[in-house]
Amino acid sequence: xxxxxxxxxxxxxxxxxxxxxxxxxxxxxxxxxxxxxxxxxxxxxxxxxxxxxxxxxxxxxxxxxxxxxxxxxxxxxxxxxxxxxxxxxxxxxxxxxxxxxxxxxxxxxxxxxxxxxxxxxxxxxxxxxxxxxxxxxxxxxxxxxxxxxxxxxxxxxxxxxxxxxxxxxxxxxxxxxxxxxxxxxxxxxxxxxxxxxxxxxxxxxxxxxxxxxxx
Ligand code: BG6
Ligand code: MG
Numbered sequence: 001x002x003x004x005x006x007x008x009x010x011x012x013x014x015x016x017x018x019x020x021x022x023x024x025x026x027x028x029x030x031x032x033x034x035x036x037x038x039x040x041x042x043x044x045x046x047x048x049x050x051x052x053x054x055x056x057x058x059x060x061x062x063x064x065x066x067x068x069x070x071x072x073x074x075x076x077x078x079x080x081x082x083x084x085x086x087x088x089x090x091x092x093x094x095x096x097x098x099x100x101x102x103x104x105x106x107x108x109x110x111x112x113x114x115x116x117x118x119x120x121x122x123x124x125x126x127x128x129x130x131x132x133x134x135x136x137x138x139x140x141x142x143x144x145x146x147x148x149x150x151x152x153x154x155x156x157x158x159x160x161x162x163x164x165x166x167x168x169x170x171x172x173x174x175x176x177x178x179x180x181x182x183x184x185x186x187x188x189x190x191x192x193x194x195x196x197x198x199x200x201x202x203x204x205x206x207x208x209x210x211x212x213x214x215x
Pocket of ligand 1: 009020048118
């Protein structure tokens with residue numbers, strides 16, 4: 001019996017990848033190499049530090065841990081100038097409608113995101129009040145594909161993992177959901193998210209009725 005939905009944020013509720021891309025590209029250019037949109041695909045769902053390590057690997061750059069921390073912080077400051085200007089009209093098609101419908105039907109809702117900026121983004125989008133629990137990058141120690149973020153979400157909602165459906169756009173996120181014994185709806189392409197129970201283009205293709213069909 002499905003009682004709760006756990007939503008990833010970046011790529012599911014809002015497209016922040018474009019802002020991450022600009023900020024990472026600027027950093028790469030400062031370090032003297034190119035960073036393409038294809039490269040950026042590798043950073044989806046991945047933590048900030050792991051993203052930086054992938055970027056440095058692409059550029060063939062070796063740095064001390066101290067320097068890495070400084071650059072990750074610098075990238076984040078740049079990224080935050082974009083997200084602080086976000087508006088509710090940037091919510092992806094169908095996301096708010098689905099959250100409202102689920103709430104109306106009594107389905108519990110939590111956020112399960114790797115981002116340490118999740119609260120800022122939800123506030124800017126005026127969505128914070130729709131989540132009963134928010135588990136973000138400040139509350140987890142193990143990154144997806146570890147199920148920690150979703151297990152903590154289920155616990156906070158007072159439901160069992162088997163009663164949860166996760167919505168994810170990253171392969172590591174789908175793996176995290178399945179590792180946590182939850183069902184998963186992939187947002188994106190079946191090539192990448194084929195392990196999910198169902199793959200759709202976006203939340204505009206989901207409804208309470210379709211959710212119950214996953215039971
Ligand atoms: C994930 C994004 O949701 O959050 C990743 O898909 C990002 O691209 C990660 O690196 C961490 O985000 P932040 O906001 O803490 O740097
Ligand atoms: Mg995501």
